[in-house]
Amino acid sequence: MKNYTSINDIDNIGVWIKEAKMLKADPYIYKGLGTNKTIGLFFFNASLRTRLSTQKAAFNLGMNTMVMNVSGDAWGIEFGDGTIMNGTTAEHIKEAAAVVSQYCDIIAVRAFPTLSDKEKDESEYILKSFIQYATVPVVSMESATEHPLQGLADAITISEHSISKRPKVVLSWAPHVKSLPHAVANSFIQSMQKMDVEFIITHPKGYELNPKITKNTTVSYNQEEAFKDADFVYVKNWSSYSDYGKVLNTDSNWMVTKNKLGNAKFMHCLPVRRNLIVEDAVLDGENSLVIEQANNRTYAAQLVLKKLLENG
Amino acid sequence: MKNYTSINDIDNIGVWIKEAKMLKADPYIYKGLGTNKTIGLFFFNASLRTRLSTQKAAFNLGMNTMVMNVSGDAWGIEFGDGTIMNGTTAEHIKEAAAVVSQYCDIIAVRAFPTLSDKEKDESEYILKSFIQYATVPVVSMESATEHPLQGLADAITISEHSISKRPKVVLSWAPHVKSLPHAVANSFIQSMQKMDVEFIITHPKGYELNPKITKNTTVSYNQEEAFKDADFVYVKNWSSYSDYGKVLNTDSNWMVTKNKLGNAKFMHCLPVRRNLIVEDAVLDGENSLVIEQANNRTYAAQLVLKKLLENG
Amino acid sequence: MKNYTSINDIDNIGVWIKEAKMLKADPYIYKGLGTNKTIGLFFFNASLRTRLSTQKAAFNLGMNTMVMNVSGDAWGIEFGDGTIMNGTTAEHIKEAAAVVSQYCDIIAVRAFPTLSDKEKDESEYILKSFIQYATVPVVSMESATEHPLQGLADAITISEHSISKRPKVVLSWAPHVKSLPHAVANSFIQSMQKMDVEFIITHPKGYELNPKITKNTTVSYNQEEAFKDADFVYVKNWSSYSDYGKVLNTDSNWMVTKNKLGNAKFMHCLPVRRNLIVEDAVLDGENSLVIEQANNRTYAAQLVLKKLLENG
Numbered sequence: 001m002k003n004y005t006s007i008n009d010i011d012n013i014g015v016w017i018k019e020a021k022m023l024k025a026d027p028y029i030y031k032g033l034g035t036n037k038t039i040g041l042f043f044f045n046a047s048l049r050t051r052l053s054t055q056k057a058a059f060n061l062g063m064n065t066m067v068m069n070v071s072g073d074a075w076g077i078e079f080g081d082g083t084i085m086n087g088t089t090a091e092h093i094k095e096a097a098a099v100v101s102q103y104c105d106i107i108a109v110r111a112f113p114t115l116s117d118k119e120k121d122e123s124e125y126i127l128k129s130f131i132q133y134a135t136v137p138v139v140s141m142e143s144a145t146e147h148p149l150q151g152l153a154d155a156i157t158i159s160e161h162s163i164s165k166r167p168k169v170v171l172s173w174a175p176h177v178k179s180l181p182h183a184v185a186n187s188f189i190q191s192m193q194k195m196d197v198e199f200i201i202t203h204p205k206g207y208e209l210n211p212k213i214t215k216n217t218t219v220s221y222n223q224e225e226a227f228k229d230a231d232f233v234y235v236k237n238w239s240s241y242s243d244y245g246k247v248l249n250t251d252s253n254w255m256v257t258k259n260k261l262g263n264a265k266f267m268h269c270l271p272v273r274r275n276l277i278v279e280d281a282v283l284d285g286e287n288s289l290v291i292e293q294a295n296n297r298t299y300a301a302q303l304v305l306k307k308l309l310e311n312g
Numbered sequence: 313m314k315n316y317t318s319i320n321d322i323d324n325i326g327v328w329i330k331e332a333k334m335l336k337a338d339p340y341i342y343k344g345l346g347t348n349k350t351i352g353l354f355f356f357n358a359s360l361r362t363r364l365s366t367q368k369a370a371f372n373l374g375m376n377t378m379v380m381n382v383s384g385d386a387w388g389i390e391f392g393d394g395t396i397m398n399g400t401t402a403e404h405i406k407e408a409a410a411v412v413s414q415y416c417d418i419i420a421v422r423a424f425p426t427l428s429d430k431e432k433d434e435s436e437y438i439l440k441s442f443i444q445y446a447t448v449p450v451v452s453m454e455s456a457t458e459h460p461l462q463g464l465a466d467a468i469t470i471s472e473h474s475i476s477k478r479p480k481v482v483l484s485w486a487p488h489v490k491s492l493p494h495a496v497a498n499s500f501i502q503s504m505q506k507m508d509v510e511f512i513i514t515h516p517k518g519y520e521l522n523p524k525i526t527k528n529t530t531v532s533y534n535q536e537e538a539f540k541d542a543d544f545v546y547v548k549n550w551s552s553y554s555d556y557g558k559v560l561n562t563d564s565n566w567m568v569t570k571n572k573l574g575n576a577k578f579m580h581c582l583p584v585r586r587n588l589i590v591e592d593a594v595l596d597g598e599n600s601l602v603i604e605q606a607n608n609r610t611y612a613a614q615l616v617l618k619k620l621l622e623n624g
Numbered sequence: 625m626k627n628y629t630s631i632n633d634i635d636n637i638g639v640w641i642k643e644a645k646m647l648k649a650d651p652y653i654y655k656g657l658g659t660n661k662t663i664g665l666f667f668f669n670a671s672l673r674t675r676l677s678t679q680k681a682a683f684n685l686g687m688n689t690m691v692m693n694v695s696g697d698a699w700g701i702e703f704g705d706g707t708i709m710n711g712t713t714a715e716h717i718k719e720a721a722a723v724v725s726q727y728c729d730i731i732a733v734r735a736f737p738t739l740s741d742k743e744k745d746e747s748e749y750i751l752k753s754f755i756q757y758a759t760v761p762v763v764s765m766e767s768a769t770e771h772p773l774q775g776l777a778d779a780i781t782i783s784e785h786s787i788s789k790r791p792k793v794v795l796s797w798a799p800h801v802k803s804l805p806h807a808v809a810n811s812f813i814q815s816m817q818k819m820d821v822e823f824i825i826t827h828p829k830g831y832e833l834n835p836k837i838t839k840n841t842t843v844s845y846n847q848e849e850a851f852k853d854a855d856f857v858y859v860k861n862w863s864s865y866s867d868y869g870k871v872l873n874t875d876s877n878w879m880v881t882k883n884k885l886g887n888a889k890f891m892h893c894l895p896v897r898r899n900l901i902v903e904d905a906v907l908d909g910e911n912s913l914v915i916e917q918a919n920n921r922t923y924a925a926q927l928v929l930k931k932l933l934e935n936g
Contacts, residue, residue: 028348036652038683048386052378052415059350059376064683066676069385073693074672084899086801091895099894099918103676177398270411271403275396294411340660360698364690364727371662371688489710582723583715587708606723
């Protein structure tokens with residue numbers, strides 16, 4: 001593994017989950033691995049969990065950390081090839097990525113989609129440019145279409161809380177007032193497709209995700225039916241994929257309630273809008289795993305950094 | 313002590329001052345205490361001294377540090393109970409505090425008052441919510457109504473510079489153009505009430521502080537009289553408490569001058585507006601303790617962090 | 625050396641370059657030197673390379689780092705003497721620098737010029753005030769008129785890539801759409817004046833730099849002639865010095881091309897605007913040293929910090 005930008009970079013998710021659990025049990029065992037190693041965290045967008053858990057993972061490995069909000073701390077980065085740079089961008093990614101590679105042993109990048117230009121978003125030009133021009137490993141802290149550290153943390157969490165051999169896992173759309181990315185849903189789907197689970201997606205018509213991601217996963221437009229006998233219900237809003245980036249409806253009937261959930265464990269990547277995505281009673285109840293999911297972000301990141309440091 | 317959010321959390325100020333002086337004399341003696349421990353510094357408001365001295369204190373104890381400007385680096389946090397979150401806030405403090413507790417061994421928070429809604433400010437809802445939902449100790453880096461790291465640093469400074477057995481200490485209001493919080497004054501008052509000093513507050517009529525804080529401390533409307541034979545004059549502006557948050561006057565007669573001060577030591581928490589709060593001659597003169605007060609912020613913070621780490 | 629704010633602070637550039645190369649060969653050899661030492665990086669302006677390479681240099685020496693965007697993280701700093709501070713600035717540099725000196729063993733500052741007030745810029749009031757009121761060493765991370773960490777990194781780079789005994793080095797102006805500082809050009813000139821090189825400056829009429837800096841260095845208005853038989857061509861835009869801060873022209877004939885460059889090595893401090901300052905073919909070609917220059921920023925900074933720590 002040269003970079004970690006997708007759930008597809010995981011060769012054997014069962015082995016990875018096992019390793020992550022070992023790190024969680026004994027977080028400082030590889031502290032020597034990061035001696036004299038530095039990770040640079042570059043944010044094109046806001047972050048709370050990812051910012052802190054990735055730093056914490058680096059600390060656990062004994063690494064130095066440098067954090068930058070790219071636009072706020074520096075200036076606009078140009079990604080276009082052959083551009084005459086007489087506009088607002090001041091530095092080309094060709095230089096930026098190559099230069100930063102000399103100060104960092106690992107580069108971590110967060111860059112959200114536009115949600116207005118599908119082709120541009122799907123090109124993953126920011127992440128791909130970093131990979132192309134960096135000379136050190138690149139880790140995605142959520143790109144336009146994937147959030148693989150979240151997807152890995154989710155897999156760890158499901159593994160920890162499974163009581164049946166082959167649990168039923170549901171990914172459900174829920175309403176939101178803003179246009180949100182598909183990245184978390186995509187990475188969760190890819191993650192579940194690698195695990196031995198019964199997996200089903202449920203959402204209103206029009207919210208079909210990228211078929212290249214969903215593949216042959218069952219999709220139901222009937223949330224109630226989908227939730228039946230579920231062991232885990234993963235809830236997330238996303239904007240329309242076909243009518244790209246649009247909020248087609250904010251139907252509160254799709255909000256997840258304690259009643260709907262039954263005995264299933266509740267999962268969400270956070271941040272979550274209470275009483276819009278899910279009612280208080282779920283988040284404040286015993287079946288919520290959201291805090292544990294966030295906890296596992298540290299060990300997902302730590303496992304990825306460990307693997308990249310060991311390769312280096 | 314589970315959290316440090318008030319001078320009232322100090323059980324014996326004499327013992328604390330003694331311990332702080334020991335840390336100041338030998339700052340790295342407890343460096344092993346912070347190994348594999350992380351402090352998260354969360355700023356809802358601007359900070360210079362607090363930001364740097366608290367980090368420095370953590371370094372002295374061997375801790376890792378993570379610093380966030382909450383709104384700039386992440387997003388708006390919701391504090392209301394039961395809110396339907398379809399507005400501008402993206403994450404509830406219930407999740408935020410619980411999640412962050414998993415990445416940090418100590419959470420430090422700065423959150424200023426509105427100075428427009430007295431009840432809201434006095435509820436200390438931001439700090440209280442962190443305490444309620446965090447699972448690790450919380451340190452106030454200045455809340456709506458108190459600034460206990462400053463108050464402790466001030467007590468240390470007075471102890472260091474006392475030549476008489478029971479010094480006379482004056483807290484004086486001084487003019488300012490903006491509406492300022494009561495937190496520094498409140499914590500200084502609480503701090504002096506715990507020490508063996510002759511303590512008097514002086515301010516123009518209308519600037520009476522919260523009587524639950526001032527209690528039976530003598531208040532004089534005559535600055536000149538109050539300053540007589542003072543050993544320490546602590547100067548600070550605050551907005552009206554009764555006519556909440558209002559700037560009633562900016563009477564430059566209340567500005568502190570070298571002449572008024574006489575032989576008394578001058579104290580201020582900084583930042584201080586020169587020639588508005590106090591004239592240059594005082595700050596540039598030998599009787600100013602303001603730089604030493606700021607220095608003691610490190611050891612006040614270090615003592616608090618040390619105590620919390622030892623409890624943990 | 626008490627502070628490092630100018631190429632003039634280098635006593636023997638040959639010895640410094642040799643030492644920097646030793647650090648580059650073995651970056652962690654002095655890691656004990658920074659134990660319990662903290663550097664504070666204070667940015668009045670945006671930064672990418674300087675921010676990261678100076679932190680990296682500090683890590684290599686085992687130092688703790690604290691980074692602040694002064695205006696964003698804290699508040700406006702007052703530099704005027706005797707000012708009645710009833711305006712927008714909240715803290716005087718007298719206090720700020722003295723206070724920060726207590727939390728930091730070295731203070732590093734970046735503060736760009738106004739490019740509208742020549743006298744103010746040339747007074748270097750921000751940097752000079754830090755030096756005046758700080759009680760620890762001050763390092764310039766680019767001031768109004770000089771960028772000495774860049775100038776040192778450039779000297780190291782030229783030394784590494786010289787094949788002739790006395791290489792010909794050209795500093796060439798190139799067009800830009802915005803008004804840019806003279807600092808990089810000034811420090812490069814001072815650096816070359818200390819080295820055993822054949823040095824010539826070329827720019828359009830009206831772009832003459834400060835004669836106190838250029839001294840008796842040859843200046844040509846003919847870029848083609850200047851480039852003849854050059855070993856190194858250092859390219860940089862700057863605004864007019866005589867017609868202070870003005871962009872007199874953006875003549876694309878002065879853009880540097882592969883054809884113009886011939887066999888000369890290409891240098892630029894970065895960020896560089898592609899196809900405005902220099903065409904893609906140069907930056908993407910084998911003769912570009914820009915990435916290596918940026919790499920040497922780490923060792924230039926590390927050498928400076930090492931010297932200051934050894935003095936302390």
